[in-house]
Amino acid sequence: MNQESLLAAALSAVPRLGTRRLAAMLAVQQPSKAMEMLGREAPSVQDIEAMRQKLDDGEMSVTYIGANDYPALLVDDIARPSVLFYRGDLDVLQQRRVGIVGTRSATAAGRYMASHLAHDLAGQGVAIVSGLARGIDAWGHKGVLLALDRENKDVSARDSHCGQPIAVVASGLDVTYPKENADLWKFVSESGLLVSESPPGTPPEAFRFPLRNRILAALCEVLVVIESHATGGSMITVEEAQRRDISVMAVPGSPRSLSSAGTNLLLQQGCAPVVDATDVLVALGLDNRRNHPQVFDSRRTPSAQDQLLLSHMRGEAVTLDQLLMRTSADLVQTALALGRLESEGWVVNNAGWWEVLGRGCLQGYGFIDGNYRQVEH
Amino acid sequence: MAFASVRSSTLLGVQGKAVDVEIHVGMGLPGFTIVGQPDEACRESRDRVRAALLSCDLPWPNRRITVNLATSVHERKGGAGLDVAIAVGLLIVQEILPHEIAERYAFIAELGLDGTLRPVAGVVPLVAAIDDRIVVVAQDCEREARIAARNEVVCAQTLAHLVQCLIGESVWTPAPIRTVVNVAPPSIDMKDVRGQTAARHALEIAAAGAHHLLFVGPPGAGKSMLAQRISGILPALTDAEAVATTIVHSAAQIPLPATGIITLPPFRAPHHSTSLVAMVGGGAVTMRPGEISLATNGVLFLDELGEFAPTVLDALRQPLEDGVVRLARAKSSVTMPAKFLLLAATNPCPCGEGMPGVCVCDDGAKKRYLRRFSGPLLDRFDLRVAVSRPHVDELLADTPAESSAAVALRVLRVREMAMQRSGCLNSDLSPDLLDEFAPLTTSAAALLRYHLERGRLSGRGYHRIRRVARTIADLHGVVDYASDPSCDHIDEAHVATALALRVGVHPQLSGDRL
Numbered sequence: 001m002n003q004e005s006l007l008a009a010a011l012s013a014v015p016r017l018g019t020r021r022l023a024a025m026l027a028v029q030q031p032s033k034a035m036e037m038l039g040r041e042a043p044s045v046q047d048i049e050a051m052r053q054k055l056d057d058g059e060m061s062v063t064y065i066g067a068n069d070y071p072a073l074l075v076d077d078i079a080r081p082s083v084l085f086y087r088g089d090l091d092v093l094q095q096r097r098v099g100i101v102g103t104r105s106a107t108a109a110g111r112y113m114a115s116h117l118a119h120d121l122a123g124q125g126v127a128i129v130s131g132l133a134r135g136i137d138a139w140g141h142k143g144v145l146l147a148l149d150r151e152n153k154d155v156s157a158r159d160s161h162c163g164q165p166i167a168v169v170a171s172g173l174d175v176t177y178p179k180e181n182a183d184l185w186k187f188v189s190e191s192g193l194l195v196s197e198s199p200p201g202t203p204p205e206a207f208r209f210p211l212r213n214r215i216l217a218a219l220c221e222v223l224v225v226i227e228s229h230a231t232g233g234s235m236i237t238v239e240e241a242q243r244r245d246i247s248v249m250a251v252p253g254s255p256r257s258l259s260s261a262g263t264n265l266l267l268q269q270g271c272a273p274v275v276d277a278t279d280v281l282v283a284l285g286l287d288n289r290r291n292h293p294q295v296f297d298s299r300r301t302p303s304a305q306d307q308l309l310l311s312h313m314r315g316e317a318v319t320l321d322q323l324l325m326r327t328s329a330d331l332v333q334t335a336l337a338l339g340r341l342e343s344e345g346w347v348v349n350n351a352g353w354w355e356v357l358g359r360g361c362l363q364g365y366g367f368i369d370g371n372y373r374q375v376e377h
Numbered sequence: 378m379a380f381a382s383v384r385s386s387t388l389l390g391v392q393g394k395a396v397d398v399e400i401h402v403g404m405g406l407p408g409f410t411i412v413g414q415p416d417e418a419c420r421e422s423r424d425r426v427r428a429a430l431l432s433c434d435l436p437w438p439n440r441r442i443t444v445n446l447a448t449s450v451h452e453r454k455g456g457a458g459l460d461v462a463i464a465v466g467l468l469i470v471q472e473i474l475p476h477e478i479a480e481r482y483a484f485i486a487e488l489g490l491d492g493t494l495r496p497v498a499g500v501v502p503l504v505a506a507i508d509d510r511i512v513v514v515a516q517d518c519e520r521e522a523r524i525a526a527r528n529e530v531v532c533a534q535t536l537a538h539l540v541q542c543l544i545g546e547s548v549w550t551p552a553p554i555r556t557v558v559n560v561a562p563p564s565i566d567m568k569d570v571r572g573q574t575a576a577r578h579a580l581e582i583a584a585a586g587a588h589h590l591l592f593v594g595p596p597g598a599g600k601s602m603l604a605q606r607i608s609g610i611l612p613a614l615t616d617a618e619a620v621a622t623t624i625v626h627s628a629a630q631i632p633l634p635a636t637g638i639i640t641l642p643p644f645r646a647p648h649h650s651t652s653l654v655a656m657v658g659g660g661a662v663t664m665r666p667g668e669i670s671l672a673t674n675g676v677l678f679l680d681e682l683g684e685f686a687p688t689v690l691d692a693l694r695q696p697l698e699d700g701v702v703r704l705a706r707a708k709s710s711v712t713m714p715a716k717f718l719l720l721a722a723t724n725p726c727p728c729g730e731g732m733p734g735v736c737v738c739d740d741g742a743k744k745r746y747l748r749r750f751s752g753p754l755l756d757r758f759d760l761r762v763a764v765s766r767p768h769v770d771e772l773l774a775d776t777p778a779e780s781s782a783a784v785a786l787r788v789l790r791v792r793e794m795a796m797q798r799s800g801c802l803n804s805d806l807s808p809d810l811l812d813e814f815a816p817l818t819t820s821a822a823a824l825l826r827y828h829l830e831r832g833r834l835s836g837r838g839y840h841r842i843r844r845v846a847r848t849i850a851d852l853h854g855v856v857d858y859a860s861d862p863s864c865d866h867i868d869e870a871h872v873a874t875a876l877a878l879r880v881g882v883h884p885q886l887s888g889d890r891l
Contacts, residue, residue: 104740107733134740229737257734317733319594319765320575320877331578332853332870335877339869343827350733351725352593352763352880 001055001062007031008064010043010051012083013199017041023082026065054200058174060085077218078243081197085173087189092164095127096284099220099241101234102136102227103259107317108350110227110259111139112357113251117224118143120277122163123150124286129220131212132167132181132188133233136226141165141184148191165192168216170208172196177204195219210236217241222283224274225250228262235262247283249274254316299345309337310346310356317353379403381469381476384483385462386506387446387454388499390664390704390711391628393506395483397447398459400466405441413446416455416663425457426464428490433537438471452709455663457487458497461513464488464536465543478543483510485522492536499663501525501620501627513539516550520637524623567606567784568777572767576603579762579878581784584610585791586803586848588841589697589719589757591682593880594764596729600722603764604678607720609781611642611676612789618674621714625673629666643675645717649684657692657715659704664711669696672717682723683749690754693719697757721758723750731763759804759841760878791851803848808840815847820869828876838879843867845875 008031011022017038025034035042043051055062063070064083071093074080100118102110118128118140128144130137144165167188171177173196176185188194197215198208213233217223217240225248228234241248249272253260267273274280281287302310312318312326324334338354341347347354379402386393409423430437444463446454461484468474485503486494496518497503504512505525514522516532523530531549533539541547570577576592576599583590584607592600614622623639633639647656647668654660658667669677679685696702696715703712725731726738727746738746755761795803799814806814817825825842828834834842849871 105736105738109733227734254734258737259734319763320880321573321763321765322768324574325572325768325771331575331877332849332874335874336870338877339824339873343824349880351731352761353731353733355733 001052004031005062005064005067006048006052006055007035008067008083009055009062009085009199010048011035011038012064012197013047013051014038014041014043019082019197020079023065023080026082030066031064051199054174055085058087058200060087060173060200062086063090071219074215074218079214080218081215083199084195084197085199086193086195087173088191088193090193092127092166092193093219095125095163096286097127097129097166097219097221098280098284099129099216099223099237100136100140101130101216101223101225101237103229103232103234103262104133104135104137105259106135106139106227107257107259108348108355109317109357110136110251110253112348114139114226115143115146117226117251117274117277117280119147121280122147122165124163124277124281125161126163126281126284126286127166127192128163129166129168129216131209131216131233131237132169132184132194134178134181136234138181138184140226141167141188144192145184145187166219167192167194168212168219169194169196170198170212171204172198172200172202174200175203209233213237214240217246218244220246222246222280223248224280225263225266227251227253227257227259228266229258230261230265232262238266247272249280249283251275257316302341302344302346306337306341306346309334310341313347313354313356317350317355319353323354379470381466381479382447383462383466383469383479384507384510385459385485386483386503387448387456387458388503388628388663389452389709390658390713391499391502391625391666391670392711393499393502393504394448394450394452395506395508396454396459396462398462398466399445399447400463400470401443401445402438402440402467402470403443407439407441409442409444411444411446413444413448414451414453415446416453418457419446419454419459422457422460422463422488425460425488425490426467429460429488429492429536430464430467432490433492433535433540435468435473435536435540436471438467442467456497456499457495458485458503460488461486461494461536461539465539468540474540474543481510482513482543483507484513486513486515488536494533494535494539496521498630499628501624504530505624519550519552521627521633524627524638525620565606566609567779567781570599570603570606570778571774572771573599573603573764575878576600576762576764577778579760580604580607581610581788582845582848582852582878583607583718583720583760584784585788585852586759586795586844587718588759588804588845588848590721590760590762591755591758592720592722592762592764593725593731594722595731595766596724598764598766600764601680604680604720604722605644605646606781607676607678607718608642608644610785610788612785612792613640614642614674622674625666625670625714629671631671641675643672644678645672645675646678646680649679649681651685651689653686653689653692656689657696657702657704658711658713659706664704664706664709664713666713667702669693669702669715669717670713673714675717677717677719679719679721682721683746685749687749687751690749691751694753694757719758725763732765756835756837756841758879759845761880762878763880787852791848794851795848803844803851806844806847811840811843811847815843815850815867817843817872818866818868821846821867821872824869824872824876833881842872842875842879845878846871849874 098121114136122144130140148162165188176182213236217237223241225234238248250263250266251274347356381400383398385398386395487497489495494515496515500518500521501524504522508527511529514532519532533542542549594600619638619640645668656667658670700716701712702715726736726743728738730736846867850867
């Protein structure tokens with residue numbers, strides 16, 4: 001690592017030196033000059049050595065405004081980060097990039113959508129940007145993981161034409177948060193790019209997440225919101241994206257589901273809807289009509305009778321009680337059908353509530369004998 | 378001879394133990410000592426006995442009195458039920474009563490200061506412990522005393538009256554005239570439950586096979602309402618069950634019904650602040666039976682399961698498997714019956730909604746909430762059903778649902794069928810009995826294999842599903858065992874229903890697989 005990067009890293013850890021002031025300083029001079037300007041406030045030799053140790057231990061790289069490798073995407077950003085810590089390869093930012101964000105308390109259907117969308121987009125060479133939070137964020141990157149696995153069992157991630165994962169996190173890169181995403185954290189830094197503007201050792205403090213979201217938004221070409229409450233982190237990301245003229249798309253959900261309140265609001269306000277990867281690819285200007293058809297949906301087509309049951313379950317999660325009420329069918333027959341659908345992966349039981357894992361079939365429509373057509377009632 | 382030995386009994390857990398109260402009156406400074414590990418109530422009988430004797434104009438020997446409580450084992454003896462035995466012993470020593478009295482009678486009652494005989498707790502097991510003598514009890518518990526008595530039971534009103542009866546100068550208080558009391562049917566009925574088809578089915582299956590049942594649902598969904606209605610669909614107790622249950626209730630000093638014996642399955646619903654000892658039993662000297670023993674042959678309903686202390690819930694695990702609870706303390710150990718149907722209700726998460734898309738709890742909050750009930754406890758519920766709020770149309774519908782009486786009939790039929798087939802209820806089928814009485818069809822086995830391979834079922838869960846499937850098959854009348862025992866296979870449909878009624882309670886967290 002060169003000395004200037006190290007000094008920039010040390011400067012970013014100086015208390016009372018905000019990112020905005022540091023950015024203004026680094027925009028006009030090298031970090032070594034900025035050190036001199038700071039005088040007594042400048043980090044000591046010990047601080048710098050400690051930072052070098054941390055960066056080496058955490059295998060982190062550093063870039064700063066004015067450095068040759070500072071991402072071009074961020075150079076002209078309205079709130080550009082002064083210093084960026086990263087693991088992985090900054091060249092990933094050269095790929096087409098789609099952000100996938102959403103609530104932490106997602107429905108099973110939402111998680112399914114996130115991972116499938118990310119999987120399909122990654123299969124088309126689109127990098128997936130997300131925040132590695134619980135819920136939708138994590139499931140988006142799980143989809144990428146699956147795509148990379150499928151695409152190249154033996155080719156290394158760097159050589160494949162698959163989209164790669166990009167994650168922007170709020171804490172220091174050596175502070176994994178949340179803990180359960182440790183595997184994904186590792187996966188992203190090994191096969192893609194893991195970025196943070198917080199120096200190593202920074203805890204995941206609440207105020208850092210909205211700040212993180214601005215970088216996340218700035219790195220996307222298109223931002224897709226899978227599920228979101230009417231307020232929350234995803235909506236902050238959406239605002240940041242809109243400030244930067246980045247197009248925002250949303251996945252429609254049931255009007256009765258609070259987890260879709262935010263996305264439905266966005267749709268009301270004129271955002272484009274997303275029901276599958278094609279919608280996003282079209283927004284990116286990538287025409288995939290001539291590509292080979294998707295093979296990911298390997299689920300066997302349910303019988304007409306099971307289709308009917310599925311049509312009663314669309315829209316929102318239902319309990320067995322509600323389902324029996326809607327269909328007025330026999331408990332045993334319904335249970336049998338649910339068992340069939342579950343083993344084929346069409347529905348999932350989420351703590352007693354059944355959810356349909358669909359590809360956005362409209363009410364009353366379904367696959368019959370392999371063709372998508374109206375289901376007879 | 379200044380010595381007498383009078384038979385009485387003391388209580389430990391739910392069992393009476395015969396005690397020989399030995400009395401010696403001799404030279405020395407006047408005094409009264411009780412030896413043989415008496416407890417506080419027992420030690421105080423000195424004052425009660427003295428006051429009672431004097432109130433009845435009976436003499437008190439002004440010499441050195443030693444009372445020994447002799448049993449076959451060294452254990453603390455508790456309770457005030459030995460009072461009359463001590464008093465009678467003193468009278469025998471003073472030759473007011475003949476020595477043969479001690480050979481023919483046993484005494485179980487407390488004394489009031491005015492000499493009245495008072496009832497004591499646990500008369501049923503106390504009387505049952507005496508096998509070869511006529512038992513004298515207080516009038517108020519005469520009916521209770523006869524439930525498990527192996528020989529004659531008589532009662533007297535005061536100590537003076539007792540003495541007269543014993544020497545033949547008076548007659549025993551006659552048994553009060555029995556008025557036949559009809560046990561009122563429970564006023565709560567299944568027909569009040571609107572909608573909730575799956576939950577109703579689950580309740581019926583639970584009652585028919587004695588399967589443990591957990592309701593999960595938002596507040597106001599009717600979980601508690603449903604649970605309370607299980608009493609109405611359970612069959613009445615058999616004679617043996619009734620006696621066993623009555624003994625436990627008597628030992629715990631719970632007022633018995635007007636008929637004297639408990640004939641309906643008990644329904645115990647302890648509050649969630651219940652302590653460990655109150656739940657499983659224990660406590661000082663007498664080891665009072667806990668809620669799980671009081672629910673024997675009936676239902677233990679734990680509302681708001683998540684609010685119970687985790688230690689209390691985990692203490693249920695062993696009794697749930699064994700049907701008895703074994704308590705050991707430094708001075709004694711007891712085994713009490715605890716064969717109950719566990720019924721529980723809980724909210725799915727802190728906000729109570731649980732429905733994906735409506736619930737606002739994040740993963741951390743859900744995890745913390747779910748840590749309250751351990752996996753092993755949840756695994757012991759054969760049926761776990763999500764209950765949702767009934768639809769408005771159903772709530773306001775005029776047509777009542779099926780009544781408890783109709784359901785109870787089916788439950789009784791299935792229970793009889795199970796007893797006739799395997800000699801036990803379906804929930805008690807051991808794995809080898811399961812193979813014999815609930816063989817799986819190929820498709821049913823394949824379905825179970827699928828879920829076992831995906832890790833959705835544990836080994837215990839696998840057997841539990843098969844037991845529930847057996848009950849479901851019985852309820853659906855697919856099998857007429859009497860006519861054709863060979864076609865007794867469990868179908869895929871029954872297994873699927875059992876699986877659908879045993880949902881995972883843990884909401885999926887972002888780390889889980891889909």
